[in-house]
Amino acid sequence: MNRRAVTWWVIFGLLILFLLVRLTTGRMNGFWTTQGLGVWIAAFLTLFILSFLYQDNPFYKFAEHLFVGVSAAYWMVMGIWTTLFPNLIARLFPSFSLVKRILPEMADNPPQWRFLIPLVLGLLLLTRLLPKVGWLSRWALAFIIGTTAGLNFIRYLQSDFIAQVRSTLIPLVSAGPQGISWGGTFSNLILIGGVFCGLIYFFFSKEHKGAFGGASKVGIWILMITFGAQFGYTVMGRIALLVGRMQFLFGDWLRMIP
Amino acid sequence: MRLYQQIRDIDRRVIFLFIALSVIFPLLFQISFHEYASPIVQRIFDKVESLPAGAKVLLSFDYDPPSAPELHPMATAYVRHCCERNLKLYIIALWPMGQTMANQIIEEVIEEEFPQKVYGIDYVNLGFKSGGQGVINLILSDFEQAYPVDINGTSIDQIEMMKGVKNIQNMNLILNVSAGFPGLKEWILFGGDPGQIPVAGGVTAVSAPLLYPYYPRQLLGLMGGMKGAAEYEAALIKRYPQYAEKEHFGIFRMGPQAVAHVVIMFFIIVGNITFFIGRRREKKEAAGEGVAK
Numbered sequence: 260m261n262r263r264a265v266t267w268w269v270i271f272g273l274l275i276l277f278l279l280v281r282l283t284t285g286r287m288n289g290f291w292t293t294q295g296l297g298v299w300i301a302a303f304l305t306l307f308i309l310s311f312l313y314q315d316n317p318f319y320k321f322a323e324h325l326f327v328g329v330s331a332a333y334w335m336v337m338g339i340w341t342t343l344f345p346n347l348i349a350r351l352f353p354s355f356s357l358v359k360r361i362l363p364e365m366a367d368n369p370p371q372w373r374f375l376i377p378l379v380l381g382l383l384l385l386t387r388l389l390p391k392v393g394w395l396s397r398w399a400l401a402f403i404i405g406t407t408a409g410l411n412f413i414r415y416l417q418s419d420f421i422a423q424v425r426s427t428l429i430p431l432v433s434a435g436p437q438g439i440s441w442g443g444t445f446s447n448l449i450l451i452g453g454v455f456c457g458l459i460y461f462f463f464s465k466e467h468k469g470a471f472g473g474a475s476k477v478g479i480w481i482l483m484i485t486f487g488a489q490f491g492y493t494v495m496g497r498i499a500l501l502v503g504r505m506q507f508l509f510g511d512w513l514r515m516i517p
Numbered sequence: 518m519r520l521y522q523q524i525r526d527i528d529r530r531v532i533f534l535f536i537a538l539s540v541i542f543p544l545l546f547q548i549s550f551h552e553y554a555s556p557i558v559q560r561i562f563d564k565v566e567s568l569p570a571g572a573k574v575l576l577s578f579d580y581d582p583p584s585a586p587e588l589h590p591m592a593t594a595y596v597r598h599c600c601e602r603n604l605k606l607y608i609i610a611l612w613p614m615g616q617t618m619a620n621q622i623i624e625e626v627i628e629e630e631f632p633q634k635v636y637g638i639d640y641v642n643l644g645f646k647s648g649g650q651g652v653i654n655l656i657l658s659d660f661e662q663a664y665p666v667d668i669n670g671t672s673i674d675q676i677e678m679m680k681g682v683k684n685i686q687n688m689n690l691i692l693n694v695s696a697g698f699p700g701l702k703e704w705i706l707f708g709g710d711p712g713q714i715p716v717a718g719g720v721t722a723v724s725a726p727l728l729y730p731y732y733p734r735q736l737l738g739l740m741g742g743m744k745g746a747a748e749y750e751a752a753l754i755k756r757y758p759q760y761a762e763k764e765h766f767g768i769f770r771m772g773p774q775a776v777a778h779v780v781i782m783f784f785i786i787v788g789n790i791t792f793f794i795g796r797r798r799e800k801k802e803a804a805g806e807g808v809a810k
Binding site for chain 2: 312313333334337338341342345346349350361362363364365406407410411414415417418419422423425426485488489492493494495496498499500501502503504505506509510515516517
């Protein structure tokens with residue numbers, strides 16, 4: 260056994276000893292209690308995932324696969340019971356015994372036959388499972404892509420393009436009833452200048468030289484500052500997740516946070 | 518090996534260890550800092566404050582447990598504030614796990630802190646629907662098409678507070694807590710803008726910079742990450758001091774967050790110093806070799 264293995268065995272031994280002391284002194288819930296079992300499983304799965312930070316290992320792989328499997332099953336079950344069943348089956352076949360049992364208030368409604376269209380399209384999607392008639396699924400996919408593209412095109416054009424351009428068309432000098440707001444003016448100048456220089460950077464039909472090149476350089480700086488802010492926010496988000504997990508381990512599991 | 522080389526070649530796991538310690542110690546010693554609401558967060562708070570009792574608020578839970586540490590405190594603060602103001606809450610989810618998150622908030626906040634609130638009169642949980650922006654587009658014109666029943670299978674025609682609610686244009690405010698797609702951006706594009714309904718929301722820190730351009734014309738206010746949650750909690754405590762006794766995970770978690778940020782900044786500075794020292798020495802060595810030749 261090499262030195263590294265001995266070090267790890269010592270660390271594991273100390274951890275188990277620590278857990279035993281806390282368990283025997285009643286400072287944390289045992290895994291044999293109903294509430295405790297869930298917390299212990301969640302704690303060990305968290306540790307399995309965090310173990311990847313040291314190096315890839317079978318514990319991490321196990322937790323990862325478990326997460327993927329459980330998530331997929333959860334999505335499927337939720338999709339069936341919250342969307343497929345009330346929005347399609349109950350509307351098409353209200354007299355169906357399962358509908359009467361689960362959604363009794365919808366059982367008295369007359370069948371809405373127009374929902375046969377989404378049913379057929381849904382079934383066509385499933386033909387992908389049969390290689391000989393798999394091409395039929397393209398019809399349903401064409402419908403999905405067509406409607407989504409049409410819907411997104413209008414909304415993105417209006418809200419993400421026109422409205423954003425309108426938001427940039429602001430006065431250079433910010434003035435109100437109390438006079439000129441220097442802070443607001445500075446902010447407006449940064450906003451307009453930043454957009455202008457950023458656009459120049461992405462204008463490739465003219466060589467970036469002279470005043471044009473200078474504006475382009477300012478554009479790069481604006482972009483770099485944006486990426487920096489984005490990175491800072493990303494760090495904040497990741498640390499927040501770590502804080503959440505540590506709070507669970509040291510609070511809910513080990514009960515070391517009062 | 519020189520010191521700067523040792524620092525330059527430091528094992529990444531040592532940095533992980535420092536980050537872990539910078540989070541664990543402030544948690545154990547409960548280090549926290551004073552928080553105050555910035556204008557972008559205060560605007561959401563003021564909007565909720567300005568709504569009259571009985572005003573309709575659509576609250577969409579579009580997140581799942583992986584992003585709960587950031588977003589759950591926001592949702593808790595929102596719901597607490599809306600209940601305090603006696604607003605009617607219409608709860609939905611565009612993420613499958615959002616329904617579970619909503620149930621948890623209902624249990625922890627509405628049922629525990631506001632037991633006088635009646636389901637179907639003060640709040641309703643319509644549950645999850647798949648379809649993302651398609652669902653928003655549908656409820657923009659007709660609620661019942663997307664939500665024929667609530668989470669318990671009760672027809673929405675039978676629910677008291679659904680009477681007179683034809684679509685989301687009947688709402689006074691759309692509040693959203695989201696961790697990605699579909700989320701706040703979709704609510705602005707497909708709900709707020711076409712319906713002329715004020716939209717505000719809380720998002721993960723990662724997605725916050727992408728939503729700032731919509732503020733203030735298309736987006737009423739924005740809470741970005743844990744900091745946003747802490748700021749909303751601070752505004753709530755300032756206005757309603759009775760909530761100071763409650764758990765505020767946003768404010769509590771900002772302590773470890775701040776310490777971890779200091780440690781990261783330290784490593785960035787040290788990393789840059791070693792980089793520049795290394796580059797200068799390499800240049801000197803290259804110049805020395807040139808002279809020797």
